[in-house]
Amino acid sequence: MMDFIGIGFEDELFKDVPEEVRCHLPLPKGMSEKDVTREIERILAKNSHAGEVPSFLGVGCYDHYVPAAVDHVISRSEFYTSYTPYQPEMSQGMLQALFEYQSHICELTGLDAANCSMYDGATALGEAARMCARLNDGNVFLAPRAMTREKVSVLRNYLIGTGVELELYGWDEDGGVDLDDVERRITDGVCGLYAETPNLFGVIDARVPLLRGMTDAPLVVGVNPIALALMRAPGDMGADIVVGDGQCLGSPMNYGGPGLGLFACRQEHVRKMPGRVIGLTEDSRGEQAFCMTLQTREQHIRRGRATSNICTNVALVAVAAAVFLSYHGRDGLIELAKENINRARRLMDLISDIDNVQSPVFDNHHFNEFAVELPVKPEKINCILAKRGFQGGLPLSAHVPEMGDCMLLATTEMHDDEVQDHFVSMLREVL
Amino acid sequence: MRPDRRLIMERIDADAYPDVSGYMPKGMERGSLHLPKVNESELLRHYIALSRDNFGTDSGPYPLGSCTMKHNPKYADRLASQPSVGRMHHHMDEDHAQGSLEIMKRMEMALSEISGMDAISLQPSAGAHGEYAAMLIVKAYHASRGEERDEVIVPDSAHGTNPASAAMAGYKLVEIPSGEDGCVDLDALEAALSDRTAALMLTNPNTLGIFERRVKELAAMVHGRGALLYYDGANLNAIMGKTSPGAMGFDLVHFNLHKTFATPHGGGGPGSGPVGVKSFLEDFLPIPRIAEDADGMTLDWARPKSIGKVNGAMGNFAIILRAYAYILRQGGDGLKECSERAVLNSNYLKKRLENHYDVPFADPRKHEFVASAKNLKKEKGVRALDVAKRMIDHGIHPPTIYFPALVEEALMIEPTEDETMESLDRIADVMISIAEEDPATVLAAPHSAPVGRVDESKAVKDAVLSYRRMLSLREGSR
Ligand SMILES: Cc1ncc(COP(=O)(O)O)c(C=O)c1O
Numbered sequence: 001m002m003d004f005i006g007i008g009f010e011d012e013l014f015k016d017v018p019e020e021v022r023c024h025l026p027l028p029k030g031m032s033e034k035d036v037t038r039e040i041e042r043i044l045a046k047n048s049h050a051g052e053v054p055s056f057l058g059v060g061c062y063d064h065y066v067p068a069a070v071d072h073v074i075s076r077s078e079f080y081t082s083y084t085p086y087q088p089e090m091s092q093g094m095l096q097a098l099f100e101y102q103s104h105i106c107e108l109t110g111l112d113a114a115n116c117s118m119y120d121g122a123t124a125l126g127e128a129a130r131m132c133a134r135l136n137d138g139n140v141f142l143a144p145r146a147m148t149r150e151k152v153s154v155l156r157n158y159l160i161g162t163g164v165e166l167e168l169y170g171w172d173e174d175g176g177v178d179l180d181d182v183e184r185r186i187t188d189g190v191c192g193l194y195a196e197t198p199n200l201f202g203v204i205d206a207r208v209p210l211l212r213g214m215t216d217a218p219l220v221v222g223v224n225p226i227a228l229a230l231m232r233a234p235g236d237m238g239a240d241i242v243v244g245d246g247q248c249l250g251s252p253m254n255y256g257g258p259g260l261g262l263f264a265c266r267q268e269h270v271r272k273m274p275g276r277v278i279g280l281t282e283d284s285r286g287e288q289a290f291c292m293t294l295q296t297r298e299q300h301i302r303r304g305r306a307t308s309n310i311c312t313n314v315a316l317v318a319v320a321a322a323v324f325l326s327y328h329g330r331d332g333l334i335e336l337a338k339e340n341i342n343r344a345r346r347l348m349d350l351i352s353d354i355d356n357v358q359s360p361v362f363d364n365h366h367f368n369e370f371a372v373e374l375p376v377k378p379e380k381i382n383c384i385l386a387k388r389g390f391q392g393g394l395p396l397s398a399h400v401p402e403m404g405d406c407m408l409l410a411t412t413e414m415h416d417d418e419v420q421d422h423f424v425s426m427l428r429e430v431l
Numbered sequence: 432m433r434p435d436r437r438l439i440m441e442r443i444d445a446d447a448y449p450d451v452s453g454y455m456p457k458g459m460e461r462g463s464l465h466l467p468k469v470n471e472s473e474l475l476r477h478y479i480a481l482s483r484d485n486f487g488t489d490s491g492p493y494p495l496g497s498c499t500m501k502h503n504p505k506y507a508d509r510l511a512s513q514p515s516v517g518r519m520h521h522h523m524d525e526d527h528a529q530g531s532l533e534i535m536k537r538m539e540m541a542l543s544e545i546s547g548m549d550a551i552s553l554q555p556s557a558g559a560h561g562e563y564a565a566m567l568i569v570k571a572y573h574a575s576r577g578e579e580r581d582e583v584i585v586p587d588s589a590h591g592t593n594p595a596s597a598a599m600a601g602y603k604l605v606e607i608p609s610g611e612d613g614c615v616d617l618d619a620l621e622a623a624l625s626d627r628t629a630a631l632m633l634t635n636p637n638t639l640g641i642f643e644r645r646v647k648e649l650a651a652m653v654h655g656r657g658a659l660l661y662y663d664g665a666n667l668n669a670i671m672g673k674t675s676p677g678a679m680g681f682d683l684v685h686f687n688l689h690k691t692f693a694t695p696h697g698g699g700g701p702g703s704g705p706v707g708v709k710s711f712l713e714d715f716l717p718i719p720r721i722a723e724d725a726d727g728m729t730l731d732w733a734r735p736k737s738i739g740k741v742n743g744a745m746g747n748f749a750i751i752l753r754a755y756a757y758i759l760r761q762g763g764d765g766l767k768e769c770s771e772r773a774v775l776n777s778n779y780l781k782k783r784l785e786n787h788y789d790v791p792f793a794d795p796r797k798h799e800f801v802a803s804a805k806n807l808k809k810e811k812g813v814r815a816l817d818v819a820k821r822m823i824d825h826g827i828h829p830p831t832i833y834f835p836a837l838v839e840e841a842l843m844i845e846p847t848e849d850e851t852m853e854s855l856d857r858i859a860d861v862m863i864s865i866a867e868e869d870p871a872t873v874l875a876a877p878h879s880a881p882v883g884r885v886d887e888s889k890a891v892k893d894a895v896l897s898y899r900r901m902l903s904l905r906e907g908s909r
Binding site: 001002004005006010011012013014015016017018020021022023024025026027028029030031032033036037039040041043044045046047048049050051053055057059060061063069071072073074075076077078079080081082083084085086087088089090091092093094096097098099100102103104105106107108112113114115116117119120121122123130148149150151153154156157158160161162163197204206209228229230231232233245252253254255256257258259267270271276277278279280281282283284285287288289290291293294295296298299300301302303304305306308309310311312313314315316317319323325326327328329330331333334337338341364365382383386391394 | 436438439440444448449451454455456457458459460461462464465466467468469471474475477478479480481482483484485486487488489490493495498500503504506508509510512513514515516517518519520521522523524526527528529530531533534537541544545547556557558559560562563567570585590591592594595596597598599600601602604641642644646647670671672673674675677678679680687689695696697698699700701702703704738739740741742743744745746747748749750752755756758759760761762763764765766767771774775776778779782783795819820823828829831834852875877880881882883884885886887889890891893894895896897898899900901903
């Protein structure tokens with residue numbers, strides 16, 4: 001090859017790299033595959049995963065059962081070693097799988113359009129807020145104060161370039177939207193309004209549909225897609241945009257990433273959407289085919305005026321979600337949602353029997369997580385629980401200071417009665 | 432015969448939505464839900480049939496410029512599929528996550544060596560996300576000095592995400608043209624620089640595969656005006672072990688772990704786009720930072736100058752782990768060899784194609800080069816798009832087309848280090864045969880793909896993004 005190119009040694013091809021910028025790479029020598037495997041497994045052994053130490057953490061990232069069929073499909077290397085489907089004739093499989101994903105998300109949310117993923121729920125929300133700023137005048141985006149600090153920070157960071165300010169409203173005694181507070185804050189200057197159901201406290205908030213009547217600004221609703229098997233579709237509540245974390249649909253937690261940002265909107269707004277979308281079309285023979293579409297919204301065409309900078313997304317996680325939803329079907333998903341509600345109800349009831357603990361803090365419907373109030377700092381409880389082989393819930397005060405000594409507990413179908421009972425007896429002992 | 436490609440939704444559950452009371456508050460109950468009803472065998476046949484209509488790097492050559500479609504090593508996937516990776520929550524007590532944190536800390540250190548940067552955050556989810564994080568850092572830095580700078584300079588050869596990320600952060604864009612040699616025109620840069628310049632975004636080698644030789648001079652110009660120099664690390668595969676963004680004078684950089692470090696692209700993602708900075712910018716990196724002391728790893732949230740969070744968690748750990756495994760396997764010398772081999776392959780393929788396609792700009796190229804179909808278009812009416820479609824018939828994924836825009840009818844080719852000489856020759860032979868072929872055959876390509884040429888403008892016109900929409904249009908037309 002070098003002869004053909006007309007060079008004597010490989011470094012000749014780097015003669016354009018000037019001496020003044022040359023450097024060496026002081027990393028150790030390479031290792032055999034076996035040694036790499038051993039080394040990484042040695043390090044990973046320092047983890048205590050949810051299978052060893054039952055975990056009660058949630059807020060958008062959940063330990064659900066992943067059906068083997070999901071893993072099997074996304075392990076097909078035709079899928080996972082492919083790039084973004086720029087060449088539709090060579091990528092019909094991925095394109096159709098993603099179109100089916102979009103279709104599932106549209107069905108769940110009751111909207112006509114969905115993109116084929118954002119990085120995670122927090123960035124999907126950030127993008128939704130930016131989309132509101134494109135759809136509507138106004139320089140205030142209203143969102144609940146009951147959000148994790150991570151989500152609030154991401155949202156602020158996504159609004160930085162828009163000139164839109166983030167304004168946070170409170171919650172009511174039952175953990176739902178404080179309608180009076182929202183009412184007070186609604187002016188013509190509001191470009192978009194965001195609410196969640198289930199929200200940070202796991203509460204299915206029956207007040208969210210009432211928000212539609214309070215403003216003409218775009219309404220963004222945050223959801224849990226499994227809860228949607230039982231919950232009214234946000235599209236029917238008048239939502240313009242729906243976002244959420246989709247990791248719960250067939251993907252492991254993976255220490256928080258990759259996640260899956262759900263993003264759906266009304267048909268009339270598709271040209272203002274962020275992210276990649278797959279559209280239905282035909283091939284030259286008139287047969288059904290799919291391709292990426294509405295690309296003039298995107299950075300590779302529109303550059304500085306694109307609706308978003310996103311390029312690489314989380315397509316494979318979206319495919320996992322599609323397979324997961326097809327695998328369960330309607331009845332399977334309903335059963336799963338019921339089971340999660342039942343698990344949460346059981347756990348909150350058991351905990352409510354412990355003295356000095358309020359469980360749940362909010363007297364309302366919950367999905368698979370809920371807040372409890374403890375007589376001691378939750379961080380302290382978690383430390384003690386850790387020694388007894390449990391990963392407790394999320395101390396809420398780091399996120400919403402007024403929640404004091406409250407802890408958010410999430411449970412799923414992965415916690416059987418035995419695990420829950422054991423956890424509760426530990427908690428009782430510790431308190 | 433074309434297999435059954437009906438949408439899986441065509442097998443929808445026709446039964447009425449069951450009666451489920453007692454689970455939702457009043458007014459929040461659902462009345463219908465249309466999801467498919469299939470058994471596991473039908474499910475698998477459906478998706479396996481779809482997978483067979485798809486093409487990955489395991490299927491054949493994938494010289495997609497700018498995307499670095501390397502082989503995705505299987506040991507990395509296997510390591511990432513264990514419960515000690517998957518069943519970990521990012522809010523776990525640090526004590527429970529010492530393994531994940533150690534992998535991340537070590538990865539930060541490895542990326543720091545590779546890039547010549549002092550501190551790394553693994554948080555951003557992809558390259559563009561890393562760019563955005565970097566733009567926020569640029570903003571925070573200038574603000575901390577009480578300076579108002581509202582412009583970012585981007586060369587016309589830059590990837591679309593660069594201007595998009597800067598604009599998203601609220602910057603005005605100043606685009607500068609490339610010079611005759613395909614490099615940044617330093618006079619144009621001088622003219623564009625001012626006290627309003629916050630940063631220059633650059634990739635080196637640039638998207639033409641040309642190394643910006645005068646990068647030190649350029650860095651001095653940018654720094655002389657108090658602006659920062661940002662490195663788009665998408666092209667890092669060209670220079671490992673030869674130079675580094677740090678050595679070239681860059682202040683901050685993003686990496687694409689899913690390009691340079693061989694993690695799978697997953698049909699569009701997930702990727703991972705860590706951001707690295709020189710020490711004077713470390714305080715601005717996203718939180719939490721991973722701190723190490725005698726007792727192990729902890730998460731440090733108390734960073735008042737930090738830009739905060741760019742995603743909800745800690746970054747795409749399952750991708751970071753794969754990339755770290757790859758780095759361990761290659762080692763320093765191995766990574767350097769990857770770059771050497773990638774550059775050799777690119778120059779070999781370029782030389783093979785030179786007499787058949789126009790390849791503007793001078794030698795040598797780095798890991799990729801941009802050919803042009805403009806002569807073919809003039810002589811035979813065959814465009815870059817047609818060449819691409821015809822390559823599909825030969826089982827080779829086409830190059831990136833129509834990017835960068837400054838080359839007419841661009842075919843951007845990046846073979847990566849993984850293609851053998853035999854494979855490179857086949858790519859060349861195919862592209863040459865297409866240039867010589869009867870144009871009618873090329874214009875009607877592909878002929879042997881699962882579908883004929885796809886009508887992309889119809890998709891735009893109809894904007895049908897879901898089965899729901901499909902159905903409502905169907906009903907509407909009745
Ligand atoms: C030169 C260049 N910069 C930036 C990016 C953006 O990276 P990502 O797709 O990971 O967001 C890409 C990838 O397409 C690229 O090729």
